[in-house]
Amino acid sequence: MIDIQLIEECRGGNFNNFRKLVVLTSPLAYSVAFRMLGDEDRAKDVVQETMVTIWQKLKKIKTAEVYKTWIYRIVINKCYDEMRRRKRNPEFVTDDQTWGLISNKISEDPSEDLENKETAKIIRVLTEKLSAKQKAVFVLSDLEGMSNDEISEITGIAKTAVKANLYHARKSISEKVKIYI
């Protein structure tokens, strides 16, 4: 949980407190970026860019209460940029090994967590056919556990469009699961 007092102090230009804010905010930003991009290094780059943008524009947000929504919005937009860049140099990630890995993991002990690299592979395989918006809506809703209202506020997509994108994303992923597992 990020302290509102800390955000207010950072808004006042306190650089030392901003270091604390970076430490507290980075995991949140990293989680979304990683799940959106399915790549550790790119997610870290996005987190760095996000934190620099936060420092530059922190004074512009109206209240500290909207901070969390605001950082998610920045992360999502940075991810869109990164995906656009990646679109020019696409990587084909679908492979039988990954599907085998998913199959094994869901059959094994469900309490066992995945490593980052494994998670990245699974996310890439499952979401490679989704559009950027569908990916964002899926990650925020099904992986980050946000409501449709929150997603609409973060992404700037209308609530009905959020629902439609989520429906298509789920459909696409469940079809893949059905075929390969």
Add this chain to the structure above:
Amino acid sequence: MIPENEKYDKVLNLLRKSTPQLDSSTEIEREVIRRIQKQNRLEVNLSGAFDFLFGWIYIGWVRRSLIAASIVLVLIFTYQQGVILKRIDSLSKQTIVTGKESALTPSSEIEKLLTNYINSGRVFPSKTITITESQMKELLESVNELQIKYKDLENIIEADPELKKLIENKLLEKNKTKINL
């Protein structure tokens, strides 16, 4: 055999549970701080260069001197404009003769014609003169009028042989020249 929906839910649970771990948060913090400080240094350098180049404009007496100089320049400009306009106005009233300009400003058309005649016949050997269209028209009209009067006079003399003879004698006596009418 796992049902399809259950498979999908298991995959999702697996992904939800496996929250991406940011193992290098201090590295990200360091990198973010480095980037922000680099930007700040760049801004400071730019503002320093700007101050060095244009800082002198903030010195009080320099500012006042510049204001005074600009006022003086505006006044000189206005005065010069006045002089030029006055000169143009006086030139437009003058009769321009090739080679020299006359400062006379004749009040009537006859005076103008006389002036032109004097100028072209006596003062200026080039015998060229610049006159207006209306002046030329007036000159032609007066020539026509003179020709008509001359014709009438000729008819009168022709009609009266005694008068003709008398005039011829008078002219012979006076000028010792013969005039054939």
